[in-house]
Amino acid sequence: MSLSNEQVENIAHLARLGVNEQDLDTYAVNLSRILEFVEALGTVDTSAVEPLAHPIDMVQRLRPDEVTESDQRALFQSVAPSVEGGLYLVPRVIE
Amino acid sequence: MAWEVVIGLEIHAQLATRSKIFSGASTAYGAEPNTQACAVDLGLPGVLPVLNAEAVNMAIKFGLATGCTIAPRSVFARKNYFYPDLPKGYQISQYELPIVHSGEVLIALEDGRSKRVGLTRAHLEEDAGKSLHEGFEGVTGIDLNRAGTPLLEIVSEPDMRSAKEAVAYMRKIHSLVRYLGICDGNMQEGSFRCDANVSVRPKGQEELGTRTELKNLNSFRFIERAINFEVERQIDVIESGGQVVQETRLYDADRNETRSMRTKEEANDYRYFPDPDLLPVEIGEADIQRARAELPELPDAKRQRFMEQYGLSESDAGQLTASRELADYYETVVEASGGEGKLSANWVIVELGGALNRDDLDIADSPVSAARLGGMLRRITDNTISGKIAKDVFDAMWRGEGDADAVIEAKGLKQVTDAGAIEAMVDEAIAANPKQVEQYKAGKEKLLGFFVGQVMKASKGKANPAQVNELLKKKLSD
Numbered sequence: 065m066s067l068s069n070e071q072v073e074n075i076a077h078l079a080r081l082g083v084n085e086q087d088l089d090t091y092a093v094n095l096s097r098i099l100e101f102v103e104a105l106g107t108v109d110t111s112a113v114e115p116l117a118h119p120i121d122m123v124q125r126l127r128p129d130e131v132t133e134s135d136q137r138a139l140f141q142s143v144a145p146s147v148e149g150g151l152y153l154v155p156r157v158i159e
Numbered sequence: 160m161a162w163e164v165v166i167g168l169e170i171h172a173q174l175a176t177r178s179k180i181f182s183g184a185s186t187a188y189g190a191e192p193n194t195q196a197c198a199v200d201l202g203l204p205g206v207l208p209v210l211n212a213e214a215v216n217m218a219i220k221f222g223l224a225t226g227c228t229i230a231p232r233s234v235f236a237r238k239n240y241f242y243p244d245l246p247k248g249y250q251i252s253q254y255e256l257p258i259v260h261s262g263e264v265l266i267a268l269e270d271g272r273s274k275r276v277g278l279t280r281a282h283l284e285e286d287a288g289k290s291l292h293e294g295f296e297g298v299t300g301i302d303l304n305r306a307g308t309p310l311l312e313i314v315s316e317p318d319m320r321s322a323k324e325a326v327a328y329m330r331k332i333h334s335l336v337r338y339l340g341i342c343d344g345n346m347q348e349g350s351f352r353c354d355a356n357v358s359v360r361p362k363g364q365e366e367l368g369t370r371t372e373l374k375n376l377n378s379f380r381f382i383e384r385a386i387n388f389e390v391e392r393q394i395d396v397i398e399s400g401g402q403v404v405q406e407t408r409l410y411d412a413d414r415n416e417t418r419s420m421r422t423k424e425e426a427n428d429y430r431y432f433p434d435p436d437l438l439p440v441e442i443g444e445a446d447i448q449r450a451r452a453e454l455p456e457l458p459d460a461k462r463q464r465f466m467e468q469y470g471l472s473e474s475d476a477g478q479l480t481a482s483r484e485l486a487d488y489y490e491t492v493v494e495a496s497g498g499e500g501k502l503s504a505n506w507v508i509v510e511l512g513g514a515l516n517r518d519d520l521d522i523a524d525s526p527v528s529a530a531r532l533g534g535m536l537r538r539i540t541d542n543t544i545s546g547k548i549a550k551d552v553f554d555a556m557w558r559g560e561g562d563a564d565a566v567i568e569a570k571g572l573k574q575v576t577d578a579g580a581i582e583a584m585v586d587e588a589i590a591a592n593p594k595q596v597e598q599y600k601a602g603k604e605k606l607l608g609f610f611v612g613q614v615m616k617a618s619k620g621k622a623n624p625a626q627v628n629e630l631l632k633k634k635l636s637d
Contacts, residue, residue, distance in 0.1 A: 125210075
């Protein structure tokens with residue numbers, strides 16, 4: 065499978081990665097090679113294999129519904145770039 | 160051309176757990192911003208989600224109440240998108256293997272018939288935080304207290320054919336989750352939210368039309384209006400030669416219109432994949448049995464029982480079982496009244512319902528307790544007061560003037576049943592209105608009501624109406 069430059073741009077946008085125009089060709093080739101490498105798996109007959117959701121063959125442990133966390137806002141916000149009135153501030157997101 | 164409307168709903172119900180779905184932070188509403196957002200909720204590096212057992216239990220209860228299949232094995236997946244109120248860059252949700260699927264509910268249609276609405280699935284996921292735009296210049300404030308609150312997303316089949324049916328379905332689910340005690344149903348606080356998928360197609364056509372998704376439908380009134388607006392809009396687009404674009408549209412209640420939310424084509428490319436931080440969830444027969452044992456009597460069963468046990472009409476029983484609180488209130492009134500099922504139903508629906516509506520109160524905030532209302536009804540059935548006087552007593556109780564006996568005593572409302580006293584008033588009414596007596600005797604029997612009115616007036620409403628009636632009839636025919 066071979067990716068177009070347009071698809072590479074779309075993937076980059078979905079991951080919020082900036083890609084320079086002149087690098088697009090290289091990324092397209094490299095990403096296509098990775099896909100080709102993985103494509104080898106497609107030749108295996110998996111019709112009798114149950115889909116795997118997790119490599120560890122165990123079941124999710126549950127925790128009782130109890131409040132165990134205390135308020136650590138001051139600590140968490142001490143490393144935030146910008147806070148005001150207890151809120152984390154981010155660049156304006158509404159159009 | 161005749162058009163058919165096709166609607167499917169996605170309802171997000173916040174589960175009423177104490178702690179979050181994957182962390183031990185509190186879910187209490189209204190706390191100071193970010194004081195209930197722990198390291199897991201913030202998506203800090205190195206944290207691991209651990210699933211809340213009660214969220215699973217609540218999902219099972221919902222599944223049991225709607226005839227769903229409870230998945231013996233379900234899987235959490237990451238739904239990837241970027242938004243500042245989603246700190247990890249993905250929402251933990253379920254995709255291919257939801258916790259429950261393939262159920263149904265019955266909704267009551269306006270003509271009294273009922274209709275089946277299929278449930279595709281209900282899955283567990285975490286809520287996002289809140290973005291606050293107002294009061295900031297060039298920035299957005301993020302409150303992550305809500306991040307990680309457990310949600311049950313309930314997805315219906317596209318089985319509804321009108322906005323009214325959609326509302327009836329939404330009310331049904333709303334009532335059900337509150338009966339089950341798995342969601343407080345508070346729409347103002349966002350505990351119960353709804354998106355609608357709406358499309359139209361020419362009547363008789365099998366193939367579905369292109370749908371739009373309506374967001375922000377946070378009241379029963381809005382959902383009906385928004386869908387009706389959107390249906391008209393889609394028909395206009397098609398009839399003027401255009402095509403409906405598959406997109407998300409936001410309902411603006413102030414303008415009563417829907418408008419396109421985002422046009423970016425990639426908006427729905429969520430790249431789901433199983434979350435490696437969480438193992439598959441297994442639900443065994445023991446888990447299901449435990450949840451089943453905790454199920455309360457559900458609305459449909461309760462309605463049927465009310466009809467049989469109290470002799471109520473389907474409509475009255477339906478109204479009284481709309482919420483568990485109202486149904487409990489009603490049954491307490493019946494008990495306190497000494498088993499007066501129908502009388503209690505009338506008072507709860509008409510007088511109490513009217514007063515609650517007028518003062519915009521919930522049944523839980525009723526100034527008149529069920530025990531007091533039932534106690535008052537006893538005074539009607541034992542002839543201490545008439546039904547008419549009872550309305551005054553009820554109003555006084557509503558204003559906080561004590562229980563029925565105290566009000567009757569304080570206002571001297573005790574019914575006059577003394578035959579002598581009533582006879583005197585009857586005689587007086589007959590003597591004072593000779594013309595009407597003549598007309599009555601000439602065959603105008605409707606005038607009996609006039610005389611009853613005169614006597615009731617003279618007694619300030621306190622004469623026993625049955626006795627007055629009887630005595631008047633006797634005296635006027637002499």
